[in-house]
Amino acid sequence: MYNWLRKLTPFLAKNKMAKDLLNHIPNPSDKFTRRYADSHPIFTKFEPWEGVVSSCFDVISYGSFTRRSFYGLPDHKSERFRKKLLPAKSEEYFEWIDLLESIDSARESFTMVELGAGYGRWLVQAAVILRNQKNIPFHLIGVEAESNHYKMMHQHFIDNGLNPKDHELIQAAVTDTDGPVYFTEGHSKEWWGQAIISSKDTKFGEWPEATVTEVPSISISKILETVDYVDLMDIDIQGAEAKAIRGSLQSINSKVRRIHIGTHSHKNEEELYANFSKLGWICCNNFPCLSTSETPYGPISFEDGVQTWINPNVTTKS
Numbered sequence: 214m215y216n217w218l219r220k221l222t223p224f225l226a227k228n229k230m231a232k233d234l235l236n237h238i239p240n241p242s243d244k245f246t247r248r249y250a251d252s253h254p255i256f257t258k259f260e261p262w263e264g265v266v267s268s269c270f271d272v273i274s275y276g277s278f279t280r281r282s283f284y285g286l287p288d289h290k291s292e293r294f295r296k297k298l299l300p301a302k303s304e305e306y307f308e309w310i311d312l313l314e315s316i317d318s319a320r321e322s323f324t325m326v327e328l329g330a331g332y333g334r335w336l337v338q339a340a341v342i343l344r345n346q347k348n349i350p351f352h353l354i355g356v357e358a359e360s361n362h363y364k365m366m367h368q369h370f371i372d373n374g375l376n377p378k379d380h381e382l383i384q385a386a387v388t389d390t391d392g393p394v395y396f397t398e399g400h401s402k403e404w405w406g407q408a409i410i411s412s413k414d415t416k417f418g419e420w421p422e423a424t425v426t427e428v429p430s431i432s433i434s435k436i437l438e439t440v441d442y443v444d445l446m447d448i449d450i451q452g453a454e455a456k457a458i459r460g461s462l463q464s465i466n467s468k469v470r471r472i473h474i475g476t477h478s479h480k481n482e483e484e485l486y487a488n489f490s491k492l493g494w495i496c497c498n499n500f501p502c503l504s505t506s507e508t509p510y511g512p513i514s515f516e517d518g519v520q521t522w523i524n525p526n527v528t529t530k531s
Contacts, residue, residue: 251510251511252299252510253306253310253509253510255310255313255314255317256299256300256309256313258313258317259275259313259316259317259342259346260297260346261274261275261276261297261298261299262274262275262276262295262297262341262345263294263295263296263297264276264294264295265292265293265294265295266278266292266293266294266295267292268288268289268290268291268292268293269281269282269288269289270372272295273334273338274298274299274300274309275338275341275342275345276341276342276345277334277337277338277340277341277373278372278373279332279334279369279372280365280368280369280372282402283332283365283369283402284402284403285402285403302510302511302513303513303514304500304513304514304515304516304517304519306510306513307473307498307500307519307521308335308447308473308519310521311445311447311471311473311497311521312335312338312339312342312445312447312473313342314471315444315445315470315471316339316342316343316347316444318444318470318529319343319347319349319444319529320349320529321349321350322349322350322351322352323339323343323347323349323350323351323352323444324351324352324353324354324440324442324443324444325339325351325352325353325354325443325444325445325446325447326354326355326356326436326437326440326443326445326446326447326469327353327354327355327356327446327447328356328387328433328436328446328447328448328449328450328457329356329357329387329448329449329450329451329475330355330356330357330362330366331357331362331365331366331405331449332357332362332365332366332368332369333353333355333357333365333366333369333370333382334369335447336353336354336355336380337369337370337373337375339351339353339445340353340373340375341373344374352380352381352440353375353380353381354380354381354382354383354436354439354440355380355381355382355383356383356384356385356387356431356436357382357383357384358384358385358386358387358396358407358409358428359396359397359398359401359407360384360398361398361401362401362405362407363382363384365401366382367382370382381439383431383436384428384429385428385429385430385431386409386428386429386430386431386450386453387430387431387432387433387436387448387450387453387457388409388430388431388432388453388456388457388460389432389456389457389459389460389461390430390432390460391429391430391431391432391435392429392430393427393428393429393430394409394427394428394429394430395409395410395411395412395413395415395425395426395427396408396409396410396425396426396427396428397410397415397417397423397424397425398423398424398425398426399420399422399423399424400420400422400423403420404420404423406451407451408450408451408452408453409430409450409451409453410425412425413425413427432457432460432461433457433458433460433461433464433465434460434461434463434464437461437464437465437468437469440468441468442468442470442527443468443469443470444470444471445470445471445472445473446465446469446471446472446473447472447473448472448473448474448475449474449475449517451477452477452478452481454474454475454476454477454481454485455480455481455484455485455488458474458485458488459484459488462488462492465524466492466524466526466527467526467527468527469524469527470523470524470527470528470529471521471522471523471524472521472522472524473519473520473521474519474520474521474522475517475518475519476501476502476517476518476519476520477502477517477518478502478518479501479502481518482499482501482502482518482520485520486499486520489520489522492524492526493525493526494522494523494524494525494526495522495523495524495525496520496521496522497521497522497523498519498520498521499519499520499521500513500515500518500519500520501515501518502515502516502517502518503515503516503518504518
């Protein structure tokens, strides 16, 4: 199974999320016990999942099940046993660190916001870890504009034993204001980079059947109205990060403890760094997009780019 999936190079080259998912499918030659030696210490606090996986699902390191059909992949021939596996040292390694450290710091409850949520994989993974290893109440807010990905998010919650009605799943694009915007749609199983655009006449050479539609937008300030504290905000909105954050800095500064950002451009990176620095936030990760950076875990290639910030103005909720 592992070798067969690795041969899907043409598909994976265009599908970053499928490639990231593949990083969590175990290679039979890997030795789990050797993985902790050069890993971030947070991984020693959480036990990776192992067990039997049905043919229509893949499973991520800590036990969230993902339908293979989300990526247009065929079912496996039969169910199989999944061994424990730590997350791979890829761009997403820092997203795992932020997720696990935020969960570890949570005390009586946990609140997470995922913007540009896709099918809500980080929200659901947080829920599964909390349910299996922390056992505290949690509240999840997921915002996604692409219609098929939004439907997948509902299904992904249900597949992992979560009732979407117990959380806030919002179909909208995230920007600095509330109101309609033009947004790209289509190729939802191969393409996870749909974004806000300025004109309905934009063409997509790589995605010939992509369309442009008008969707509602929502500001981060509006999203945060329903909560008084956020343990982790995860933002991946395809280049609109700096603009959306700029428009809601006051709300973010008063409510969000930690933020993980896919930066997408050097211009975004510069603005984000300047704004959070002025607020006195602590920068934990700053790896530019479209580059290979030396990290504490060796050289890692970054496509989107990563910034992590911790807010000292908001103390951990006790």
